[in-house]
Amino acid sequence: MNERQRVRRPGGRSARVGAEVHQAVIDLINERGYGNFTVGQVAARAGVADSSIYRRWGSLETLLSDVVLTRLNAQSPMPDTGSLAGDLRTYAANVAREITGPDGLLLVRLAVALSSKGQQGLEAGEELRAERTRQLQSMLDRARERGEDAPDALGVLDHILAPMYIRVLFGMEITPDYVDGLVDRML
């Protein structure tokens, strides 16, 4: 491996490889479940060398976390409705729709898988959580800048996201009224 290969090239080929590797991970998650495939199998499916994956992501855990984050950002972008109540309601409804859908508990399953994968797993989980928290915090900061009395991101995690995740995880139904109720209680 020479120095040129180590350099991550922006755009073109790099983006294409990224998309192929992400798709391979999603296929393998759907076919086998988290934790039941290796970097080598992802590489073979995506038609790239193992070393390309290690160079770019460092570990399977970091790659998994990147795939989930990319999906979350695409499916549940942070809303900007002009009011805290509107933003929280929209955000909570998006999360509810996502976690009750077919790939529902992707994030929670990943957190469980990562939490049993030692230090690299913990770091990848932490990274993922930190990134989503930053996004949520900027939505809440916008509300504060408008003069609204906004909670912090951890309050939203504790009292809006956590109850929804745990209810879905335990096989309980979550209705739109229930989700709105969590937001109202917080506001």
Added chain:
Amino acid sequence: MNERQRVRRPGGRSARVGAEVHQAVIDLINERGYGNFTVGQVAARAGVADSSIYRRWGSLETLLSDVVLTRLNAQSPMPDTGSLAGDLRTYAANVAREITGPDGLLLVRLAVALSSKGQQGLEAGEELRAERTRQLQSMLDRARERGEDAPDALGVLDHILAPMYIRVLFGMEITPDYVDGLVDRML
């Protein structure tokens, strides 16, 4: 298999077989993780026939759920301190200690494993949740009978248990102050 064998005998042998099967499940969970062993392997480890396990528990999912419930009941019995605040604080502190311990996320991991095991998994998860909810509800009912203004079990699940589970799951620390804060917010 004749009719006599079908009858579940109370006490003696039945209790011994139950304990041996539970221990075999705990050993296999620790060695291989949830979902990575079969009824046949549990039976072999416990020195009983596969049919004894199917007869008594019906499925691997029901057996797993029974093992986890038995452990929870032993490790986190419902407190009875004479006041709602005392009961909730003790209960929350017990749960916090348990989920941050070495076998920490047993219940959440089981819920995740069961939620991907089809109908039998969902029913076993539901059973487990319902039993713990009944126990929690009787603690809250005692407070109501004393004239205290107690939340219901689902409120405790949503705003005390869920935040703790999700924080541990996402690799975040939970301190005694944080746990007390969740209880205070609810009271």
